Amino acid sequence: MDYRFSQSLEGFQSSAVRDILKLTQGKSIISFAGGLPAEEHFPMQAVGEAVERVLAQGCSALQYGLTEGYLPLRESLSGRMARKGMRVKPEEMILTTGSQQAIDLLSRIYIDPGEVILVERPTYLAALQVFQARGARIVSVESDHDGMNLDDLAAKIAQHAPKMVYVTPTFSNPAGKVWSLERRKGLLEQCLRANVLILEDDPYGELQFEEGERYASIFSLYGEAKGNPVVYTSTFSKIVAPGLRTGWAIGDSEVIRNMAKAKQAADLHSSTMDQMTLYQLLEHFDIDAHIDVIRSDYKQRMKLMASLLREQGWEGVSWLEPKGGMFFWVELPQGVKAEDLLRLAVEEGVAFVPGSSFYAGDPAYNTMRMNYTHSDADTMRVGMNRLAAAVEKYRAVRAAAI
Amino acid sequence: MDYRFSQSLEGFQSSAVRDILKLTQGKSIISFAGGLPAEEHFPMQAVGEAVERVLAQGCSALQYGLTEGYLPLRESLSGRMARKGMRVKPEEMILTTGSQQAIDLLSRIYIDPGEVILVERPTYLAALQVFQARGARIVSVESDHDGMNLDDLAAKIAQHAPKMVYVTPTFSNPAGKVWSLERRKGLLEQCLRANVLILEDDPYGELQFEEGERYASIFSLYGEAKGNPVVYTSTFSKIVAPGLRTGWAIGDSEVIRNMAKAKQAADLHSSTMDQMTLYQLLEHFDIDAHIDVIRSDYKQRMKLMASLLREQGWEGVSWLEPKGGMFFWVELPQGVKAEDLLRLAVEEGVAFVPGSSFYAGDPAYNTMRMNYTHSDADTMRVGMNRLAAAVEKYRAVRAAAI
Numbered sequence: 084m085d086y087r088f089s090q091s092l093e094g095f096q097s098s099a100v101r102d103i104l105k106l107t108q109g110k111s112i113i114s115f116a117g118g119l120p121a122e123e124h125f126p127m128q129a130v131g132e133a134v135e136r137v138l139a140q141g142c143s144a145l146q147y148g149l150t151e152g153y154l155p156l157r158e159s160l161s162g163r164m165a166r167k168g169m170r171v172k173p174e175e176m177i178l179t180t181g182s183q184q185a186i187d188l189l190s191r192i193y194i195d196p197g198e199v200i201l202v203e204r205p206t207y208l209a210a211l212q213v214f215q216a217r218g219a220r221i222v223s224v225e226s227d228h229d230g231m232n233l234d235d236l237a238a239k240i241a242q243h244a245p246k247m248v249y250v251t252p253t254f255s256n257p258a259g260k261v262w263s264l265e266r267r268k269g270l271l272e273q274c275l276r277a278n279v280l281i282l283e284d285d286p287y288g289e290l291q292f293e294e295g296e297r298y299a300s301i302f303s304l305y306g307e308a309k310g311n312p313v314v315y316t317s318t319f320s321k322i323v324a325p326g327l328r329t330g331w332a333i334g335d336s337e338v339i340r341n342m343a344k345a346k347q348a349a350d351l352h353s354s355t356m357d358q359m360t361l362y363q364l365l366e367h368f369d370i371d372a373h374i375d376v377i378r379s380d381y382k383q384r385m386k387l388m389a390s391l392l393r394e395q396g397w398e399g400v401s402w403l404e405p406k407g408g409m410f411f412w413v414e415l416p417q418g419v420k421a422e423d424l425l426r427l428a429v430e431e432g433v434a435f436v437p438g439s440s441f442y443a444g445d446p447a448y449n450t451m452r453m454n455y456t457h458s459d460a461d462t463m464r465v466g467m468n469r470l471a472a473a474v475e476k477y478r479a480v481r482a483a484a485i
Numbered sequence: 486m487d488y489r490f491s492q493s494l495e496g497f498q499s500s501a502v503r504d505i506l507k508l509t510q511g512k513s514i515i516s517f518a519g520g521l522p523a524e525e526h527f528p529m530q531a532v533g534e535a536v537e538r539v540l541a542q543g544c545s546a547l548q549y550g551l552t553e554g555y556l557p558l559r560e561s562l563s564g565r566m567a568r569k570g571m572r573v574k575p576e577e578m579i580l581t582t583g584s585q586q587a588i589d590l591l592s593r594i595y596i597d598p599g600e601v602i603l604v605e606r607p608t609y610l611a612a613l614q615v616f617q618a619r620g621a622r623i624v625s626v627e628s629d630h631d632g633m634n635l636d637d638l639a640a641k642i643a644q645h646a647p648k649m650v651y652v653t654p655t656f657s658n659p660a661g662k663v664w665s666l667e668r669r670k671g672l673l674e675q676c677l678r679a680n681v682l683i684l685e686d687d688p689y690g691e692l693q694f695e696e697g698e699r700y701a702s703i704f705s706l707y708g709e710a711k712g713n714p715v716v717y718t719s720t721f722s723k724i725v726a727p728g729l730r731t732g733w734a735i736g737d738s739e740v741i742r743n744m745a746k747a748k749q750a751a752d753l754h755s756s757t758m759d760q761m762t763l764y765q766l767l768e769h770f771d772i773d774a775h776i777d778v779i780r781s782d783y784k785q786r787m788k789l790m791a792s793l794l795r796e797q798g799w800e801g802v803s804w805l806e807p808k809g810g811m812f813f814w815v816e817l818p819q820g821v822k823a824e825d826l827l828r829l830a831v832e833e834g835v836a837f838v839p840g841s842s843f844y845a846g847d848p849a850y851n852t853m854r855m856n857y858t859h860s861d862a863d864t865m866r867v868g869m870n871r872l873a874a875a876v877e878k879y880r881a882v883r884a885a886a887i
Binding site for chain 1: 486487489490491492493494497498519521522524525527529532533536537540543544545547548549550581582583585586589593594596597614615618648657677680682693712713714722725726727728729730733737739740745746747750751752753754755756757758759765825828
């Protein structure tokens with residue numbers, strides 16, 4: 084048999100991050116690569132109790148369910164969203180297999196091959212994969228610490244008449260930055276004027292390190308779901324656990340209804356057990372107190388990584404201290420290739436993700452993404468020593484400055 | 486905001502079956518419509534014990550997992566497959582969110598818009614939705630009680646140079662039939678010769694009513710996974726429970742690897758909890774004895790529905806007594822429109838699925854699909870009386886013979 088795969092397969096490039104994860108599974112490599120949450124914070128007991136409650140309710144937990152998702156969980160999540168200024172009815176929300184699926188479903192109902200999607204520079208790798216597989220033309224908008232450059236955005240909208248803009252405005256992956264309110268408003272205004280849909284991806288918003296600061300979602304700046312140019316997506320992966328594979332998307336009911344049609348074809352619906360378990364968890368577990376614990380621990384880990392990075396005294400290496408989320412985005416000196424460094428690092432027993440994977444085009448090869456949420460303090464110290472050894476080797480081989 | 490949805494959205498027609506399910510949820514309508522398994526057979530206690538074991542193992546049940554699926558479950562399933570003559574290594578298998586997702590993933594990596602897929606007549610509705618959304622041209626092959634007509638298959642292969650053939654050869658949905666061995670071999674030979682991929686969908690194969698009979702899968706007729714023109718998919722939905730949303734696909738490792746790439750973009754991976762729970766279930770629960778219980782109960786239900794149908798003495802109405810699976814496929818007299826009958830039936834408090842939904846083109850409007858696995862004996866009797874009342878009304882209104 085001579086298999087003849089589809090052209091769109093070319094878009095489905097395997098994720099470098101996941102390929103590295105695969106290589107490191109079961110080995111003694113310390114990984115700053117993946118975007119894994121700390122397992123110590125998985126609320127095992129609360130999940131166990133929630134499952135017990137679900138199974139005690141009877142058989143419905145194991146039966147087919149609604150494509151849009153378990154209604155009580157949607158209602159409960161609507162309450163959480165409302166407290167963040169996002170008022171939605173259950174029919175303006177769909178539950179998905181992680182927020183990754185929300186990105187995929189929206190692309191399937193909104194993007195035709197050849198249409199343009201604008202993205203940040205850099206941006207989330209697995210969103211790029213979805214857009215590439217749809218055959219979209221992906222165009223980067225110049226971005227700095229405060230978000231997309233609004234002049235470049237205006238120019239790119241005028242030049243490309245894009246169908247959609249994809250952004251992660253709060254503690255972005257990979258860059259770890261937060262958009263300013265002005266940039267959020269500017270994006271919303273420009274997209275409203277040009278009739279461009281915004282996909283606001285917010286998996287990390289709850290992992291905020293500064294007390295008191297409030298980052299209004301772009302969705303909330305418009306106000307209501309009806310007619311909102313923003314589809315907002317988030318997930319339980321970072322605040323409860325990723326293995327329960329539950330995310331959600333909110334938007335105008337017409338958009339949500341069409342995403343549900345695509346989901347019928349994709350997988351009928353997501354795990355009933357997981358959705359009912361999460362509903363019971365929200366009912367009987369203080370998730371906000373739990374998030375506070377995670378936040379404070381991740382902040383400590385971030386501070387430790389920052390000080391370990393500083394201690395190295397690497398020349399020409401810079402980074403932004405993240406205000407939340409899971410990643411450091413490190414810029415190496417011009418000319419240094421993070422992919423070459425990774426090869427040496429893996430030999431030393433430590434991994435990270437070369438930043439070049441996060442660009443729609445014209446990648447910055449001298450960048451790397453480092454996760455601080457999955458290593459405890461001792462591991463992080465050992466990992467950083469190994470990375471330092473890799474940098475030494477790199478210098479010796481390349482005679483380059485780091 | 487003026488939403489501008491993609492052209493492929495047109496392919497995502499909402500499933501009539503699921504729309505009816507939605508209408509009937511929470512109402513006192515007796516439904517012969519859905520393809521729901523009997524909840525009485527969900528192994529609640531065994532699932533509860535399995536979840537306990539999973540959570541006792543620690544945090545990995547809630548962490549991100551491999552896109553290809555939980556390895557011990559793939560290994561365990563390989564053992565089950567081998568006993569059915571399908572020898573596969575773990576890398577020749579991918580776990581999916583129900584077998585629905587296997588259909589979707591394979592379509593995404595194998596089918597480009599405009600390419601031809603051959604299907605049975607009638608065939609599974611939600612597969613048609615996937616193929617339509619991919620922009621495929623769907624062509625029906627004439628089919629009888631023994632499967633596809635091999636002459637028509639040869640003609641359609643010659644005429645359309647199809648990329649793929651989609652079949653449900655064992656207890657099909659909706660027609661409830663079983664392909665003969667000769668037709669299975671004929672399909673395999675023709676597809677091998679013409680280099681056409683076969684997607685063999687087998688969600689119902691275990692629900693066999695006759696002891697002793699063996700229906701060899703088309704996959705097993707080729708022998709090994711390497712170079713096999715068949716991708717075979719099945720699911721736990723009908724033998725354990727659909728709410729755990731776990732199916733699997735087996736095939737050549739290159740095909741499986743590419744399906745995994747598409748799955749990375751689609752949802753990263755399916756529920757870790759569900760996969761680990763099913764693995765523990767297979768380890769500690771006699772699933773074959775469990776399947777025997779389901780089989781014998783479903784056979785009784787099927788026999789009851791057959792006798793209730795016979796009792797009506799409807800003129801010109803015929804059906805095939807299924808040898809397994811979940812459905813009766815009922816042909817009404819020419820000129821009778823099942824959709825009109827459904828409207829009257831819902832007024833009387835009973836639902837079924839009009840058969841017209843199951844055709845790629847030129848539907849037979851005088852057909853209906855009736856599920857017998859989700860109603861107990863009393864409910865089935867009441868439902869059939871309601872259906873009889875609807876038929877009476879139909880006769881009165883249309884002055885038509887049934």
